[in-house]
Amino acid sequence: MVPRCLRLSNGPQRRSWRLLLALGMLLTASCGEPAKEQEWNVLVIVPDTIRADHLSLYGYERETTPALERLGTESLVFERASTVAPRTWQSFSSILTGVTPPVHGVRHIFDNPIPKSIATLATAFSQAGYRTGVFEVGNFIRQMTRGRGFDEIVGAAKPSAAEPENAEARLLGRLFDWMQRPGDKPFLAFVSLSGGHWPYNTGEPERFGSCDAEDHSFNRGSYGIELLGVGKGIELRNADAFKNLIWQPHDERTREHVIVHYDAELRLADDMIGFLLERMRQSSIWGRTIVLFTSDHGESFGEHGYLQHGPRIDEPTMHVPLLVRLPQTHPSWRGGKRVDSPVSVIDILPTLLDAAGIENLDGLPGRSLLDTAERASSRFLYGETGRSFDGVDPERHYPGVRGKQRMIREGDWKLVYVPRPQGDEYRLFDIGDDPGELRDVADAQPDVVKRLRAELEHVLAADPMDEDAEGLSPAQKVRLRKLGYLQ
Numbered sequence: 024m025v026p027r028c029l030r031l032s033n034g035p036q037r038r039s040w041r042l043l044l045a046l047g048m049l050l051t052a053s054c055g056e057p058a059k060e061q062e063w064n065v066l067v068i069v070p071d072t073i074r075a076d077h078l079s080l081y082g083y084e085r086e087t088t089p090a091l092e093r094l095g096t097e098s099l100v101f102e103r104a105s106t107v108a109p110r111t112w113q114s115f116s117s118i119l120t121g122v123t124p125p126v127h128g129v130r131h132i133f134d135n136p137i138p139k140s141i142a143t144l145a146t147a148f149s150q151a152g153y154r155t156g157v158f159e160v161g162n163f164i165r166q167m168t169r170g171r172g173f174d175e176i177v178g179a180a181k182p183s184a185a186e187p188e189n190a191e192a193r194l195l196g197r198l199f200d201w202m203q204r205p206g207d208k209p210f211l212a213f214v215s216l217s218g219g220h221w222p223y224n225t226g227e228p229e230r231f232g233s234c235d236a237e238d239h240s241f242n243r244g245s246y247g248i249e250l251l252g253v254g255k256g257i258e259l260r261n262a263d264a265f266k267n268l269i270w271q272p273h274d275e276r277t278r279e280h281v282i283v284h285y286d287a288e289l290r291l292a293d294d295m296i297g298f299l300l301e302r303m304r305q306s307s308i309w310g311r312t313i314v315l316f317t318s319d320h321g322e323s324f325g326e327h328g329y330l331q332h333g334p335r336i337d338e339p340t341m342h343v344p345l346l347v348r349l350p351q352t353h354p355s356w357r358g359g360k361r362v363d364s365p366v367s368v369i370d371i372l373p374t375l376l377d378a379a380g381i382e383n384l385d386g387l388p389g390r391s392l393l394d395t396a397e398r399a400s401s402r403f404l405y406g407e408t409g410r411s412f413d414g415v416d417p418e419r420h421y422p423g424v425r426g427k428q429r430m431i432r433e434g435d436w437k438l439v440y441v442p443r444p445q446g447d448e449y450r451l452f453d454i455g456d457d458p459g460e461l462r463d464v465a466d467a468q469p470d471v472v473k474r475l476r477a478e479l480e481h482v483l484a485a486d487p488m489d490e491d492a493e494g495l496s497p498a499q500k501v502r503l504r505k506l507g508y509l510q
Protein backbone atom coordinates (compact mmCIF):
# COMPACT_ATOMS: atom_id res chain seq x y z
CA MET A 24 0.00 0.00 0.00
CA VAL A 25 1.28 3.48 -0.84
CA PRO A 26 1.55 5.57 2.31
CA ARG A 27 0.13 9.04 2.73
CA CYS A 28 2.49 11.98 2.99
CA LEU A 29 4.77 11.81 5.97
CA ARG A 30 3.50 14.94 7.59
CA LEU A 31 0.82 16.15 9.96
CA SER A 32 -2.55 17.18 8.64
CA ASN A 33 -3.24 18.97 11.90
CA GLY A 34 -4.33 22.48 10.92
CA PRO A 35 -4.16 24.32 14.25
CA GLN A 36 -0.67 23.01 14.98
CA ARG A 37 0.46 23.89 11.50
CA ARG A 38 -0.65 27.47 11.98
CA SER A 39 0.55 27.81 15.53
CA TRP A 40 4.02 29.06 14.61
CA ARG A 41 2.48 32.32 13.47
CA LEU A 42 0.87 32.72 16.87
CA LEU A 43 4.08 31.92 18.70
CA LEU A 44 6.10 34.30 16.61
CA ALA A 45 3.50 37.06 16.86
CA LEU A 46 3.29 36.64 20.63
CA GLY A 47 7.02 36.96 21.06
CA MET A 48 7.05 40.01 18.85
CA LEU A 49 4.09 41.71 20.53
CA LEU A 50 5.81 41.39 23.88
CA THR A 51 8.87 43.17 22.61
CA ALA A 52 7.68 45.43 19.82
CA SER A 53 7.60 48.51 21.97
CA CYS A 54 11.04 48.00 23.50
CA GLY A 55 13.15 48.82 20.47
CA GLU A 56 15.47 51.76 20.22
CA PRO A 57 17.08 52.88 17.01
CA ALA A 58 20.78 52.22 16.75
CA LYS A 59 23.19 55.11 16.61
CA GLU A 60 22.77 57.25 13.54
CA GLN A 61 25.89 56.07 11.76
CA GLU A 62 25.65 52.38 12.62
CA TRP A 63 23.94 49.62 10.71
CA ASN A 64 22.53 46.43 12.14
CA VAL A 65 23.17 43.25 10.17
CA LEU A 66 20.83 40.25 9.86
CA VAL A 67 22.12 37.21 7.92
CA ILE A 68 19.53 34.52 7.12
CA VAL A 69 20.86 31.20 5.81
CA PRO A 70 18.32 28.41 5.46
CA ASP A 71 19.88 25.07 4.51
CA THR A 72 19.56 23.52 1.04
CA ILE A 73 17.90 26.28 -0.99
CA ARG A 74 18.29 25.58 -4.70
CA ALA A 75 18.21 28.92 -6.50
CA ASP A 76 16.27 27.89 -9.58
CA HIS A 77 13.38 26.67 -7.43
CA LEU A 78 12.65 30.14 -6.09
CA SER A 79 9.92 32.22 -7.73
CA LEU A 80 12.29 35.09 -6.93
CA TYR A 81 14.39 33.72 -9.80
CA GLY A 82 11.48 32.92 -12.12
CA TYR A 83 10.46 29.43 -10.96
CA GLU A 84 6.92 28.65 -12.07
CA ARG A 85 5.56 27.70 -8.62
CA GLU A 86 5.06 30.48 -6.11
CA THR A 87 7.61 29.18 -3.66
CA THR A 88 9.00 32.48 -2.35
CA PRO A 89 6.59 35.45 -2.38
CA ALA A 90 8.27 36.98 0.66
CA LEU A 91 11.71 36.83 -0.96
CA GLU A 92 10.25 38.34 -4.12
CA ARG A 93 9.15 41.30 -2.04
CA LEU A 94 12.53 41.47 -0.31
CA GLY A 95 14.10 41.32 -3.76
CA THR A 96 12.40 44.57 -4.78
CA GLU A 97 14.39 46.25 -1.98
CA SER A 98 17.66 44.35 -2.53
CA LEU A 99 20.61 43.75 -4.76
CA VAL A 100 19.64 40.37 -6.20
CA PHE A 101 22.49 38.16 -7.41
CA GLU A 102 21.41 35.87 -10.22
CA ARG A 103 24.55 33.74 -10.35
CA ALA A 104 25.91 33.09 -6.88
CA SER A 105 27.90 29.92 -6.23
CA THR A 106 28.67 28.13 -3.04
CA VAL A 107 32.11 26.64 -2.42
CA ALA A 108 30.86 23.15 -1.60
CA PRO A 109 27.54 21.32 -1.66
CA ARG A 110 28.00 20.42 1.99
CA THR A 111 26.83 22.25 5.11
CA TRP A 112 30.00 22.35 7.20
CA GLN A 113 32.33 23.35 4.40
CA SER A 114 29.98 25.98 3.04
CA PHE A 115 28.96 27.58 6.33
CA SER A 116 32.62 27.73 7.33
CA SER A 117 33.32 29.71 4.14
CA ILE A 118 30.33 32.02 4.61
CA LEU A 119 31.61 32.75 8.12
CA THR A 120 35.29 33.19 7.25
CA GLY A 121 35.32 34.50 3.68
CA VAL A 122 37.88 31.88 2.60
CA THR A 123 37.57 28.58 0.73
CA PRO A 124 37.66 25.11 2.36
CA PRO A 125 41.34 24.42 1.55
CA VAL A 126 42.15 27.60 3.52
CA HIS A 127 39.87 27.26 6.55
CA GLY A 128 40.44 23.49 6.63
CA VAL A 129 36.87 22.32 7.24
CA ARG A 130 36.52 19.70 4.49
CA HIS A 131 33.94 17.34 5.82
CA ILE A 132 30.73 17.15 7.82
CA PHE A 133 31.48 16.96 11.54
CA ASP A 134 35.04 18.00 10.77
CA ASN A 135 37.26 19.86 13.19
CA PRO A 136 36.14 23.41 14.00
CA ILE A 137 37.42 26.46 12.15
CA PRO A 138 40.97 27.12 13.45
CA LYS A 139 41.15 29.78 16.11
CA SER A 140 43.69 31.68 14.03
CA ILE A 141 41.06 32.47 11.38
CA ALA A 142 38.79 35.48 11.90
CA THR A 143 35.07 35.05 11.35
CA LEU A 144 32.07 37.22 10.66
CA ALA A 145 31.29 37.07 14.37
CA THR A 146 34.78 37.95 15.62
CA ALA A 147 35.10 40.81 13.11
CA PHE A 148 31.79 42.41 14.07
CA SER A 149 32.39 41.78 17.76
CA GLN A 150 35.73 43.57 17.55
CA ALA A 151 34.00 46.42 15.74
CA GLY A 152 31.76 46.94 18.77
CA TYR A 153 28.73 44.97 17.75
CA ARG A 154 26.70 42.65 19.91
CA THR A 155 26.58 39.35 18.07
CA GLY A 156 24.17 36.43 18.14
CA VAL A 157 23.69 33.13 16.35
CA PHE A 158 20.21 31.63 16.17
CA GLU A 159 20.33 28.17 14.68
CA VAL A 160 18.41 24.97 14.17
CA GLY A 161 20.73 22.35 15.62
CA ASN A 162 24.07 23.45 17.03
CA PHE A 163 26.57 23.09 14.22
CA ILE A 164 27.46 26.79 13.96
CA ARG A 165 28.36 26.69 17.64
CA GLN A 166 30.40 23.54 17.00
CA MET A 167 32.25 24.80 13.94
CA THR A 168 33.06 28.19 15.48
CA ARG A 169 33.39 26.97 19.11
CA GLY A 170 31.14 29.96 19.76
CA ARG A 171 34.00 32.37 19.01
CA GLY A 172 32.81 35.94 18.60
CA PHE A 173 29.17 35.30 19.51
CA ASP A 174 27.72 36.93 22.65
CA GLU A 175 24.47 35.04 22.30
CA ILE A 176 24.03 31.47 21.07
CA VAL A 177 20.52 30.13 20.71
CA GLY A 178 19.76 26.67 19.31
CA ALA A 179 16.51 24.98 18.43
CA ALA A 180 15.50 21.42 17.64
CA LYS A 181 15.15 20.41 14.02
CA PRO A 182 11.56 20.49 12.74
CA SER A 183 10.01 17.06 12.42
CA ALA A 184 6.83 15.57 11.04
CA ALA A 185 5.50 15.58 14.59
CA GLU A 186 6.28 19.27 15.18
CA PRO A 187 6.93 20.87 11.82
CA GLU A 188 7.55 24.50 12.62
CA ASN A 189 7.17 25.40 16.24
CA ALA A 190 10.81 25.12 17.25
CA GLU A 191 11.87 27.35 14.36
CA ALA A 192 9.07 29.80 15.08
CA ARG A 193 10.20 30.06 18.69
CA LEU A 194 13.75 30.56 17.50
CA LEU A 195 12.69 33.43 15.23
CA GLY A 196 10.65 34.88 18.07
CA ARG A 197 13.73 34.87 20.29
CA LEU A 198 15.74 36.39 17.45
CA PHE A 199 13.25 39.23 17.07
CA ASP A 200 13.27 39.77 20.82
CA TRP A 201 17.07 39.89 20.83
CA MET A 202 17.26 42.28 17.88
CA GLN A 203 14.82 44.64 19.61
CA ARG A 204 16.74 44.62 22.87
CA PRO A 205 17.54 48.16 24.00
CA GLY A 206 21.17 49.20 24.05
CA ASP A 207 23.73 51.41 22.44
CA LYS A 208 25.41 48.75 20.28
CA PRO A 209 24.29 47.72 16.79
CA PHE A 210 23.75 43.99 16.26
CA LEU A 211 24.94 41.20 14.00
CA ALA A 212 22.47 38.31 13.96
CA PHE A 213 23.33 35.11 12.09
CA VAL A 214 20.38 32.81 11.51
CA SER A 215 20.63 29.22 10.31
CA LEU A 216 17.33 27.46 9.52
CA SER A 217 16.40 23.99 8.27
CA GLY A 218 15.18 25.39 4.92
CA GLY A 219 14.74 22.74 2.24
CA HIS A 220 16.85 20.02 3.84
CA TRP A 221 15.66 16.45 3.51
CA PRO A 222 13.38 14.90 4.74
CA TYR A 223 10.76 16.99 2.97
CA ASN A 224 8.04 16.38 5.52
CA THR A 225 7.24 19.67 7.25
CA GLY A 226 5.67 21.75 4.46
CA GLU A 227 2.29 21.49 2.79
CA PRO A 228 2.83 19.59 -0.48
CA GLU A 229 -0.86 19.89 -1.39
CA ARG A 230 -0.10 23.50 -2.26
CA PHE A 231 1.64 22.22 -5.38
CA GLY A 232 0.24 18.74 -6.09
CA SER A 233 -1.81 15.84 -4.82
CA CYS A 234 -0.26 13.28 -2.49
CA ASP A 235 -2.84 10.65 -3.28
CA ALA A 236 -1.42 7.41 -4.65
CA GLU A 237 2.16 8.68 -4.60
CA ASP A 238 5.21 6.78 -3.40
CA HIS A 239 6.75 8.53 -0.39
CA SER A 240 9.63 6.19 0.26
CA PHE A 241 12.01 9.08 -0.57
CA ASN A 242 11.15 10.58 2.81
CA ARG A 243 12.09 7.47 4.74
CA GLY A 244 15.54 6.63 5.96
CA SER A 245 17.83 8.02 8.56
CA TYR A 246 21.29 8.47 7.03
CA GLY A 247 22.10 5.35 9.02
CA ILE A 248 21.93 7.29 12.27
CA GLU A 249 19.49 4.88 13.84
CA LEU A 250 21.47 1.93 12.57
CA LEU A 251 24.57 3.19 14.32
CA GLY A 252 22.71 4.63 17.27
CA VAL A 253 24.78 7.82 17.09
CA GLY A 254 24.92 10.95 15.02
CA LYS A 255 28.64 11.37 14.43
CA GLY A 256 30.98 9.72 12.01
CA ILE A 257 28.07 8.47 9.92
CA GLU A 258 29.56 9.41 6.62
CA LEU A 259 32.76 7.60 7.46
CA ARG A 260 31.03 4.44 8.51
CA ASN A 261 27.83 3.86 6.67
CA ALA A 262 28.19 4.09 2.93
CA ASP A 263 25.27 1.72 2.44
CA ALA A 264 22.88 4.08 4.16
CA PHE A 265 23.90 6.84 1.77
CA LYS A 266 23.71 4.55 -1.18
CA ASN A 267 20.16 3.59 -0.39
CA LEU A 268 19.10 7.12 0.34
CA ILE A 269 20.89 9.25 -2.25
CA TRP A 270 21.61 6.96 -5.18
CA GLN A 271 18.34 5.08 -5.30
CA PRO A 272 16.76 5.31 -8.75
CA HIS A 273 13.33 6.88 -9.07
CA ASP A 274 10.84 6.85 -11.90
CA GLU A 275 9.83 10.19 -13.36
CA ARG A 276 6.53 10.36 -11.50
CA THR A 277 8.21 9.84 -8.12
CA ARG A 278 10.91 12.34 -9.01
CA GLU A 279 8.27 14.94 -9.76
CA HIS A 280 6.58 14.23 -6.47
CA VAL A 281 9.87 14.58 -4.60
CA ILE A 282 10.02 18.05 -6.10
CA VAL A 283 6.46 18.86 -5.01
CA HIS A 284 7.53 18.12 -1.44
CA TYR A 285 10.77 20.04 -1.71
CA ASP A 286 9.00 23.09 -3.13
CA ALA A 287 6.57 22.95 -0.22
CA GLU A 288 9.53 23.09 2.19
CA LEU A 289 10.75 26.22 0.42
CA ARG A 290 7.33 27.83 0.70
CA LEU A 291 7.16 27.09 4.42
CA ALA A 292 10.61 28.60 4.94
CA ASP A 293 9.55 31.64 2.92
CA ASP A 294 6.34 32.03 4.94
CA MET A 295 8.27 32.04 8.21
CA ILE A 296 10.97 34.39 6.99
CA GLY A 297 8.32 36.64 5.44
CA PHE A 298 6.47 36.81 8.74
CA LEU A 299 9.69 37.83 10.49
CA LEU A 300 10.51 40.46 7.85
CA GLU A 301 7.00 41.88 8.00
CA ARG A 302 7.28 42.42 11.74
CA MET A 303 10.68 43.99 11.26
CA ARG A 304 9.23 46.38 8.70
CA GLN A 305 6.79 47.54 11.36
CA SER A 306 9.55 48.11 13.92
CA SER A 307 12.13 50.82 14.32
CA ILE A 308 15.02 48.47 13.48
CA TRP A 309 14.03 48.03 9.82
CA GLY A 310 15.37 51.39 8.71
CA ARG A 311 18.78 50.60 10.20
CA THR A 312 19.15 46.92 9.34
CA ILE A 313 21.05 45.31 6.47
CA VAL A 314 19.54 41.92 5.55
CA LEU A 315 21.49 39.28 3.65
CA PHE A 316 19.79 36.09 2.49
CA THR A 317 21.60 33.08 1.03
CA SER A 318 21.94 29.30 1.44
CA ASP A 319 24.79 26.89 2.01
CA HIS A 320 24.05 24.81 -1.12
CA GLY A 321 21.26 23.63 -3.40
CA GLU A 322 19.68 20.24 -3.97
CA SER A 323 19.73 17.58 -6.68
CA PHE A 324 16.69 15.71 -7.96
CA GLY A 325 18.38 13.07 -10.06
CA GLU A 326 19.66 15.34 -12.86
CA HIS A 327 23.08 13.74 -12.49
CA GLY A 328 22.05 10.41 -11.03
CA TYR A 329 21.64 11.20 -7.34
CA LEU A 330 19.32 12.91 -4.88
CA GLN A 331 20.10 15.55 -2.25
CA HIS A 332 23.62 17.04 -2.25
CA GLY A 333 27.29 16.40 -1.66
CA PRO A 334 29.01 14.05 -4.11
CA ARG A 335 29.20 16.34 -7.15
CA ILE A 336 29.60 20.00 -7.96
CA ASP A 337 26.89 20.42 -10.57
CA GLU A 338 24.74 23.52 -10.65
CA PRO A 339 21.60 22.19 -8.93
CA THR A 340 23.70 21.94 -5.77
CA MET A 341 26.18 24.80 -6.36
CA HIS A 342 23.89 27.64 -7.47
CA VAL A 343 22.51 29.43 -4.41
CA PRO A 344 20.32 32.49 -3.90
CA LEU A 345 21.91 35.71 -2.69
CA LEU A 346 20.16 38.97 -1.77
CA VAL A 347 21.60 42.00 -0.02
CA ARG A 348 18.99 44.40 1.29
CA LEU A 349 20.26 47.79 2.37
CA PRO A 350 18.06 50.39 4.04
CA GLN A 351 17.04 53.16 1.66
CA THR A 352 19.14 55.66 3.59
CA HIS A 353 22.29 53.57 3.05
CA PRO A 354 24.71 55.26 0.61
CA SER A 355 24.99 52.09 -1.52
CA TRP A 356 21.24 51.43 -1.74
CA ARG A 357 20.07 50.25 -5.17
CA GLY A 358 16.91 48.34 -4.38
CA GLY A 359 15.60 45.86 -6.93
CA LYS A 360 18.80 45.78 -8.98
CA ARG A 361 19.58 42.40 -10.52
CA VAL A 362 23.24 41.46 -10.93
CA ASP A 363 24.30 38.65 -13.26
CA SER A 364 28.06 38.64 -12.62
CA PRO A 365 29.17 35.33 -11.07
CA VAL A 366 29.83 35.78 -7.36
CA SER A 367 30.68 33.44 -4.49
CA VAL A 368 29.63 32.93 -0.89
CA ILE A 369 33.18 33.95 0.07
CA ASP A 370 32.13 37.47 -0.98
CA ILE A 371 29.58 37.66 1.84
CA LEU A 372 31.98 38.62 4.63
CA PRO A 373 33.73 41.46 2.74
CA THR A 374 30.31 42.68 1.53
CA LEU A 375 28.85 42.86 5.03
CA LEU A 376 31.95 44.56 6.42
CA ASP A 377 31.78 47.10 3.60
CA ALA A 378 28.04 47.68 4.06
CA ALA A 379 28.51 48.21 7.80
CA GLY A 380 31.45 50.57 7.28
CA ILE A 381 33.97 48.25 8.94
CA GLU A 382 37.47 47.87 7.56
CA ASN A 383 37.97 44.69 5.52
CA LEU A 384 40.06 41.88 6.97
CA ASP A 385 43.54 41.28 5.59
CA GLY A 386 43.96 38.62 2.98
CA LEU A 387 40.36 37.84 2.15
CA PRO A 388 40.07 36.62 -1.46
CA GLY A 389 36.44 37.67 -1.81
CA ARG A 390 35.11 41.07 -2.84
CA SER A 391 32.52 43.50 -1.64
CA LEU A 392 29.49 43.04 -3.87
CA LEU A 393 28.47 46.65 -3.31
CA ASP A 394 31.28 47.67 -5.65
CA THR A 395 29.95 47.55 -9.20
CA ALA A 396 33.37 47.65 -10.84
CA GLU A 397 34.58 44.73 -8.75
CA ARG A 398 31.53 42.68 -9.62
CA ALA A 399 32.09 43.17 -13.33
CA SER A 400 35.77 42.24 -13.39
CA SER A 401 37.01 38.80 -14.37
CA ARG A 402 37.79 36.30 -11.66
CA PHE A 403 38.00 32.61 -10.83
CA LEU A 404 35.54 30.96 -8.46
CA TYR A 405 36.37 27.75 -6.61
CA GLY A 406 34.26 24.83 -5.44
CA GLU A 407 34.78 21.28 -4.19
CA THR A 408 32.66 18.26 -3.32
CA GLY A 409 32.10 16.60 0.01
CA ARG A 410 34.47 13.76 0.64
CA SER A 411 32.38 11.01 2.06
CA PHE A 412 31.08 8.96 -0.80
CA ASP A 413 33.69 6.23 -0.99
CA GLY A 414 32.25 3.03 -2.38
CA VAL A 415 29.04 4.85 -3.30
CA ASP A 416 29.89 7.25 -6.09
CA PRO A 417 31.36 5.60 -9.21
CA GLU A 418 33.24 8.85 -9.86
CA ARG A 419 35.03 8.84 -6.54
CA HIS A 420 38.35 7.05 -6.85
CA TYR A 421 40.34 8.08 -3.77
CA PRO A 422 39.38 8.51 -0.12
CA GLY A 423 39.57 11.78 1.72
CA VAL A 424 40.50 15.15 0.33
CA ARG A 425 42.47 13.52 -2.49
CA GLY A 426 39.25 12.16 -3.98
CA LYS A 427 37.34 15.45 -4.04
CA GLN A 428 36.11 16.77 -7.35
CA ARG A 429 36.94 20.44 -7.83
CA MET A 430 35.42 23.30 -9.78
CA ILE A 431 37.08 26.36 -11.27
CA ARG A 432 34.67 28.81 -12.77
CA GLU A 433 35.32 31.90 -14.88
CA GLY A 434 32.23 33.63 -16.24
CA ASP A 435 30.13 30.91 -17.87
CA TRP A 436 33.08 28.53 -18.16
CA LYS A 437 33.18 25.79 -15.56
CA LEU A 438 36.06 23.34 -15.30
CA VAL A 439 35.32 20.13 -13.39
CA TYR A 440 38.30 18.14 -12.16
CA VAL A 441 37.83 14.43 -11.43
CA PRO A 442 40.93 12.77 -9.91
CA ARG A 443 41.32 9.18 -11.19
CA PRO A 444 44.04 6.51 -11.02
CA GLN A 445 43.77 5.93 -14.77
CA GLY A 446 44.48 9.62 -15.43
CA ASP A 447 42.82 12.73 -14.02
CA GLU A 448 39.88 14.01 -16.00
CA TYR A 449 39.07 17.64 -16.84
CA ARG A 450 35.62 18.48 -18.13
CA LEU A 451 34.58 21.88 -19.40
CA PHE A 452 31.03 23.20 -19.52
CA ASP A 453 29.58 26.44 -20.83
CA ILE A 454 26.80 26.82 -18.32
CA GLY A 455 25.42 29.85 -20.15
CA ASP A 456 24.55 27.76 -23.22
CA ASP A 457 24.35 24.43 -21.42
CA PRO A 458 22.96 24.99 -17.92
CA GLY A 459 22.29 21.27 -17.51
CA GLU A 460 26.05 20.55 -17.91
CA LEU A 461 25.37 17.86 -20.47
CA ARG A 462 28.04 18.71 -23.09
CA ASP A 463 31.71 18.46 -22.20
CA VAL A 464 33.47 20.92 -24.54
CA ALA A 465 37.00 20.48 -23.16
CA ASP A 466 38.36 19.15 -26.46
CA ALA A 467 36.94 22.08 -28.41
CA GLN A 468 38.28 24.74 -26.00
CA PRO A 469 41.89 23.81 -25.17
CA ASP A 470 42.89 27.40 -24.35
CA VAL A 471 40.09 27.80 -21.82
CA VAL A 472 40.97 24.45 -20.25
CA LYS A 473 44.62 25.47 -20.01
CA ARG A 474 43.78 28.77 -18.30
CA LEU A 475 41.38 27.22 -15.80
CA ARG A 476 43.71 24.28 -15.12
CA ALA A 477 46.50 26.70 -14.26
CA GLU A 478 44.25 28.22 -11.59
CA LEU A 479 43.30 24.76 -10.36
CA GLU A 480 46.99 23.85 -10.03
CA HIS A 481 47.47 26.88 -7.75
CA VAL A 482 44.64 25.64 -5.54
CA LEU A 483 45.91 22.05 -5.43
CA ALA A 484 49.48 23.13 -4.72
CA ALA A 485 48.29 25.15 -1.72
CA ASP A 486 45.90 22.48 -0.42
CA PRO A 487 47.39 20.87 2.71
CA MET A 488 45.63 17.54 2.02
CA ASP A 489 46.71 16.45 5.50
CA GLU A 490 45.01 13.10 5.49
CA ASP A 491 46.05 9.49 5.48
CA ALA A 492 44.77 6.76 3.19
CA GLU A 493 41.54 6.50 5.15
CA GLY A 494 40.84 10.14 4.53
CA LEU A 495 41.39 11.22 8.13
CA SER A 496 43.56 13.99 9.44
CA PRO A 497 45.59 13.32 12.61
CA ALA A 498 43.37 15.66 14.62
CA GLN A 499 40.29 13.98 13.31
CA LYS A 500 41.61 10.57 14.34
CA VAL A 501 42.08 11.84 17.89
CA ARG A 502 38.52 13.12 17.89
CA LEU A 503 37.05 9.93 16.50
CA ARG A 504 38.99 7.84 19.01
CA LYS A 505 37.48 9.91 21.81
CA LEU A 506 34.05 9.22 20.36
CA GLY A 507 34.86 5.52 20.19
CA TYR A 508 34.88 5.09 16.43
CA LEU A 509 38.53 4.19 16.08
CA GLN A 510 40.73 1.87 18.10
Ligand SMILES: [Zn+2]
Nearest residue numbers: 071072111319
Ligand atom coordinates in the same frame (compact mmCIF):
# COMPACT_ATOMS: atom_id res chain seq x y z
ZN1 LIG B 1 23.43 22.14 4.20
Ligand SMILES: [Zn+2]
Nearest residue numbers: 028228234237
Ligand atom coordinates in the same frame (compact mmCIF):
# COMPACT_ATOMS: atom_id res chain seq x y z
ZN1 LIG C 1 3.21 13.71 -1.16
